[in-house]
Amino acid sequence: MKIAVCVKQVPDTWAEKKLSDSDKTxxxxxxxxxxxxxxxxxxxxxxxxxxxxxGEVVAVSMGPDKAEETVRKALQMGADSGIxxxxxxxxxxxxxxxxxxxxxxxxxxxxxxxxxxSESTDARxxxxxxxxxxxxxxxxxxxxxxxxxxxxxxTIQRQADYGYDEVQASTPAVISVVEKINxxxxxSFKGIMAAKKKPLESVAAPSGEPVGLASARTEILEFxxxxxxxxxxxxxxxxxxxxKVADFLAEQKLI
Amino acid sequence: MRLxxxxxxxxxxxxxxxxxxxxxxxxxxxxxxxxxxxxxxxxREVFDVLGETGLLSLPYPEELGGGGQPxxxxxxxxxxxxxxxxxxxxxVSVHVLSCFPMVNYGTPEQQAEWLPRxxxxxxxxxxxxxxxxxxxxxAALRTTAASTETGFVVNGxxxxxxxxxVADYYNLMVxxxxxxxxxxxxxxxxxGTDGLQAARPExxxxxxxxxxxxxxxxxxxxxxxxxxxxxxxxxRIAMAALDSGRLGIAACAVGVAQAALDVAADYASTxxxxxxSISEFQGIGFLLADMGASIEAAxxxxxxxxRAKDAGRDFGAAAAAAKLTATQTxxxxxxxxxxxxxxxxxxxxxPVERYMRxxxxxxxxxxxxxxxxxxxxxxxxx
Ligand SMILES: Cc1cc2nc3c(=O)[nH]c(=O)nc-3n(C[C@H](O)[C@H](O)[C@H](O)COP(=O)(O)OP(=O)(O)OC[C@H]3O[C@@H](n4cnc5c(N)ncnc54)[C@H](O)[C@@H]3O)c2cc1C
Numbered sequence: 141m142k143i144a145v146c147v148k149q150v151p152d153t154w155a156e157k158k159l160s161d162s163d164k165t166x167x168x169x170x171x172x173x174x175x176x177x178x179x180x181x182x183x184x185x186x187x188x189x190x191x192x193x194x195g196e197v198v199a200v201s202m203g204p205d206k207a208e209e210t211v212r213k214a215l216q217m218g219a220d221s222g223i224x225x226x227x228x229x230x231x232x233x234x235x236x237x238x239x240x241x242x243x244x245x246x247x248x249x250x251x252x253x254x255x256x257x258s259e260s261t262d263a264r265x266x267x268x269x270x271x272x273x274x275x276x277x278x279x280x281x282x283x284x285x286x287x288x289x290x291x292x293x294x295t296i297q298r299q300a301d302y303g304y305d306e307v308q309a310s311t312p313a314v315i316s317v318v319e320k321i322n323x324x325x326x327x328s329f330k331g332i333m334a335a336k337k338k339p340l341e342s343v344a345a346p347s348g349e350p351v352g353l354a355s356a357r358t359e360i361l362e363f364x365x366x367x368x369x370x371x372x373x374x375x376x377x378x379x380x381x382x383x384k385v386a387d388f389l390a391e392q393k394l395i
Numbered sequence: 396m397r398l399x400x401x402x403x404x405x406x407x408x409x410x411x412x413x414x415x416x417x418x419x420x421x422x423x424x425x426x427x428x429x430x431x432x433x434x435x436x437x438x439r440e441v442f443d444v445l446g447e448t449g450l451l452s453l454p455y456p457e458e459l460g461g462g463g464q465p466x467x468x469x470x471x472x473x474x475x476x477x478x479x480x481x482x483x484x485x486x487v488s489v490h491v492l493s494c495f496p497m498v499n500y501g502t503p504e505q506q507a508e509w510l511p512r513x514x515x516x517x518x519x520x521x522x523x524x525x526x527x528x529x530x531x532x533x534a535a536l537r538t539t540a541a542s543t544e545t546g547f548v549v550n551g552x553x554x555x556x557x558x559x560x561v562a563d564y565y566n567l568m569v570x571x572x573x574x575x576x577x578x579x580x581x582x583x584x585x586x587g588t589d590g591l592q593a594a595r596p597e598x599x600x601x602x603x604x605x606x607x608x609x610x611x612x613x614x615x616x617x618x619x620x621x622x623x624x625x626x627x628x629x630x631r632i633a634m635a636a637l638d639s640g641r642l643g644i645a646a647c648a649v650g651v652a653q654a655a656l657d658v659a660a661d662y663a664s665t666x667x668x669x670x671x672s673i674s675e676f677q678g679i680g681f682l683l684a685d686m687g688a689s690i691e692a693a694x695x696x697x698x699x700x701x702r703a704k705d706a707g708r709d710f711g712a713a714a715a716a717a718k719l720t721a722t723q724t725x726x727x728x729x730x731x732x733x734x735x736x737x738x739x740x741x742x743x744x745x746p747v748e749r750y751m752r753x754x755x756x757x758x759x760x761x762x763x764x765x766x767x768x769x770x771x772x773x774x775x776x777x
Pocket of ligand 1: 523524527556602607756761765766
């Protein structure tokens with residue numbers, strides 16, 4: 141079974157993020173990059189499926205030079221090889237251009253499964269997996285909280301507010317996973333050493349599709365810093381604390 | 396905040412430190428630490444994670460199942476762990492110490508039996524030198540091992556054993572010959588051996604999650620293959636192990652000091668008094684400056700000693716100097732950190748009071764401050 145797992149480098153979740161003044165896109169240079177948290181679950185699921193069914197896992201990332209660290213992290217966790225799509229022309233790509241680039245790179249490579257995290261912590265749109273599935277004309281099994289593979293049948297539990305739906309497709313298919321699905325492993329020190337010797341290929345953006353900021357279908361006209369947090373209200377409990385808290389919440393139209 | 400970037404020799408070392416920081420942040424978070432310390436519970440699950448990721452055997456050769464990392468890198472891993480939770484950082488250092496006799500003095504047959512377990516990440520070890528009546532004067536120990544037809548029978552008690560009661564095996568320094576250092580041998584006893592019993596853990600000032608207990612030894616029968624090295628070589632083995640172990644304790648001290656400085660610097664820049672942040676008062680700013688400078692000095696000395704060891708040069712005196720300096724630094728930096736936080740520094744709302752209690756033990760274990768001075772004075776005058 142040949143599995144691609146798509147991983148994205150995002151700014152450290154806890155770091156203060158900024159938009160750059162020049163092109164109004166996220167300033168990725170000034171903060172530490174980490175693997176998007178949900179993508180760790182995607183890597184884990186890919187590794188679990190590989191361990192149960194044999195095969196190989198290829199980690200794929202589109203992003204600036206620094207994003208190679210994230211591909212390497214996937215290799216350290218246990219992926220067999222990596223592809224880093226890196227090209228100046230890709231800077232500022234929106235989700236459509238990203239999906240097109242990933243789809244063009246993944247197309248016709250014999251992947252049985254293409255696995256994603258269901259959203260990235262920086263953009264939070266959850267659309268790239270579905271778009272890639274559409275572009276590749278593959279069934280999409282998104283928001284999976286459980287995946288089972290039986291021959292060429294893939295069944296997932298699709299997370300919903302009311303519980304889950306069971307959705308089935310045959311391979312090749314695209315899957316996106318939610319946090320509930322597993323507990324990602326740490327890379328081991330042996331994994332760190334082994335990753336040094338694993339193939340990691342840098343490839344340019346596939347030609348033909350308009351990508352990058354100029355192709356984006358959205359435009360940021362203006363942005364402002366989030367206002368500083370206002371001082372909180374301190375309520376002393378002199379026996380009427382509960383009432384005062386309730387009054388406060390009512391005043392804020394929260395209850 | 397560090398004044399100097401970590402000196403890491405390879406990209407893998409950098410990734411290893413990133414991994415360590417991630418595990419420390421996720422598994423040794425304040426809530427977990429406070430819960431285990433409060434309940435005086437040994438965090439075995441953290442050691443399991445460290446074992447699975449290969450962090451319990453970093454400085455030993457790859458051929459033997461270790462990580463093959465230089466001490467320079469291994470000690471920085473210890474530093475990060477100790478800064479998050481001393482019971483874990485010191486525990487890893489003691490585990491590594493407990494593998495030292497087998498790695499360096501075990502026969503190929505002994506190593507084949509033991510090293511997969513010791514370096515495989517699923518066990519935790521203990522090192523038993525001190526006794527209730529022999530601490531600094533360790534060579535005066537009284538636990539005896541009499542020869543029998545099949546091996547040894549051990550009687551006595553080892554005191555202050557880190558991981559006593561939770562360890563999977565115990566390195567026992569015991570008397571097999573006459574008085575003094577030359578009469579001491581090193582035996583390895585698995586937990587669960589008949590007659591080997593841990594007493595109730597000591598109730599300590601800090602590091603409650605790291606059990607310290609007396610190990611009572613009552614007619615403990617061990618096979619001849621339990622002997623590591625030659626009969627009478629035990630004290631030399633114990634001291635050689637401590638030379639390396641002291642570097643581990645010094646790394647713990649730097650980690651605790653750095654953690655205290657980080658909290659103090661952060662607090663000082665946000666706490667307002669007299670209309671400005673207290674870091675703007677020179678009395679506080681200079682204090683932070685001195686703390687930062689002394690931590691860098693201790694870390695540099697420590698890593699210099701580590702590099703000497705990695706290069707195969709003599710490092711015993713440098714290790715003593717590093718342990719002396721780093722633990723004094725930890726004590727003074729953590730004390731000042733409490734001062735900088737004022738009232739809240741003295742409460743459990745912030746971790747600095749814990750750091751201060753943790754720093755103290757580092758001036759006592761693996762040779763007190765005074766014993767390091769004895770080692771240094773001897774080195775300087777010999
Ligand atoms: C939490 C904890 C964990 C420990 N873990 C272990 C372990 O895993 N294995 C193990 O073997 N031991 C362990 N120890 C024991 C530790 O190594 C001893 O406590 C230490 O060596 C000091 O011995 P002592 O307590 O008997 O003090 P003593 O030797 O009685 O010393 C008392 C005081 O006298 C000073 N002193 C002694 N001799 C001299 C001298 N010649 N000149 C000047 N001053 C001197 C000492 O510095 C100290 O201040 C642990 C101790 C603690 C507290």
